Structure formats: C-alpha cells, structure tokens
Amino acid sequence: MECILGIRFNDFILLAADTIDSRSIVVMKHDVDKFFPLSKNLLMAVCGESGDTTQFSEYIAKNVHLYKMKNDYELSPRASANFTRRMLADSLRSRERYNVNLLMAGYDEVEKKAELYYMDYLASMMELPYCAHGYGSYFVLGCLDAYYKPGKLPSGVV
C-alpha cells in the first residue's frame, strides 16, 4: 500500500510520498506524482484507490480555487481541510464513496503557523504534528514518537 507521510515543524511542513502505483505484486507505474497543490500555501498528498485519488483531489483543488475567485481571498488551511472532510463524509454515505487517504499541509498566513491535517478514507480528520498513511506508518510513527522536535530540523536528518 502506498505510503505518504508528513511532519510539521514550527514554520513549515515536510510532506513525502512514494511514487509507485501498483496492484498487488505488479508495479504499474514508477513515477506517480501524489501531490496536488490547492493554493500557494496549501498542498495535499493523496493515496488510495487509483481513479478516486485524481478525481477527488481535482474536485477539491478546483473548489478551493473557485472560492478564491468568488471571494477574492483564499480559504485558510483549516477551512480547506474541513471542506475536504465534509466532501469525503458526504460521499461516504452516498452512491459510491471515494476511497482516498490524504494529508493536507498548509501555512496559515493570518495565524502565522503551519498546520498538517490527517484524513483517512472514512473522513476522520485530525490536526497532528506528524502522521503517515500506508504500511510505512508502522515504521515511521515509532521513530517520530521518539525523536520529533517541532524546532528546526537538524541538518543531515531526513
């Protein structure tokens, strides 16, 4: 299963994703881009069911852009995340649910802080200092529990 992970620091967020698209043991594509920028300060990393990821992310991205066009200012990261959650939750109990797990990272210009939102395919959302989806989470979360500090990233640590 694809892995995406995010770590929030004081002024920035690191988001990482693998670039594999596979069905069970067969790797179909090596160079998938799982990131969808929603605005200048907002980035979403998506994994899950192949078609749903693109369809859902584009839908959210276009709606975020529409808000900016209508209102002349951008949605904050918190508002975008809640909007995304609402879309995902509504689709959950309707004709066919979007099977996507995502991480949304944004820098709020007004509050001057970075926010990282974790959302699973059932639309449960949490703002977290670090999080990951996929099998990679089993390895990474333990490390981060032990070594995470919100201050500046020490040089050489990846």
Added chain:
Amino acid sequence: MSYNGGGVVAMKGKECVAIASDLRFGIQLQTIGLDFDKIFQAGPKLYVGFPGLATDTQTVHQRLKFRTNLYELRENRKVSPKVYASMVGNLLYEHRFGPYFVEPVVAGLDANNQPYICAFDLIGCANAPDDFVVAGTCEEQMYGMCESLWKPDLGPEELFEVISQALVNACDRDAISGWGARVYVIEKDKVTVRNVRTRMD
C-alpha cells in the same frame, strides 16, 4: 464502533455534572493522535460526547451544531439539556436504517442548575438516569467502576475524583481506549476542564 475505540462517561453530583472522555484517536490497532477529545460544548453549561466511529463523531457534532444554531436563532435562547437531548435522539433516529455509529452522552445543568445526563444508543434510544451514564468500547469496564465508586450528592471536587478514577481505570483495561483523558466538571458558575494522566499505551 470498535474501529476507532474510545469511551465517555458522565455523572451527576450535587448541583454539578461531570463528563469525561479519553483522548485516543486510533485506527484499529494503530494509535494516530493523542488529542482527540470526543466531548464538545453545546451551550454555556451543556456538553456532549460522541464515542464511536471518529468520522461520525465529527459529522454528528457538525450536524447538531447546525440544528442548535438554527434553534437559537429562531427561539432567541440557548438550548436546554432536555431539548438538546431530544434533538440528538431525533437526529439519530432519522438515520434508523443507515445509522451514525456513535453513542452520544449529554451532560449539563438546566435553567435551575439541576444536573441532567442522558445517553443514547446509535439509533437514538434515550436513557436519562439519576446516577451516571457510560458509552464506548470500554463501557462494561466503566459500568463496573462507576457502580462501585459513585455515590449520590457528590460535590464538584469529589465528583472529579470519582469520574477520573472511573474513566482511567476502565480505559486501562481496554486496549483501544486511553492515551490520556479530559474531564469537564460543570457547576452553576463555572466549568473546569482538566487533563488526567492515564497509562500511555
């Protein structure tokens, strides 16, 4: 209901109520977050907790907020605990054949500062007893703890001790509840929120 885990308990005291929840946000065996409070404020002296499936916790809270906002706009007054409980039951039964997987717990003081607690099952059956209510994956453990520790007419400080011990010890015996707890004690002139240490596993 045991996909995310969690537990909420509410108890009546003498002119006060307390409601408490654990703080774990997990997905089956994996713990993801440690600050997922399942209790939300619905009025100045009214709190509600939604243990169960995390997505429904958030959705039901948002849908109820919408309804109470409209109520407060139309009626020009804050919603009382009994009315709020009735709204919760109504919302849940509307989804009788496709329910929200939450078991809400309402706790508050009514207009005369008399304590009120109420718990629901996932389709809206209300239960408003005189002592305590529990809900969540560790509800059986909580029943045992509450039955042993609760007494009528506890003051706010004692109620805090009793509800904290009940929640903490019940969560310690449940693998998917715990990772911290938050306790709200609602009295006629103030609400005190305290974080309680539990086993972090």
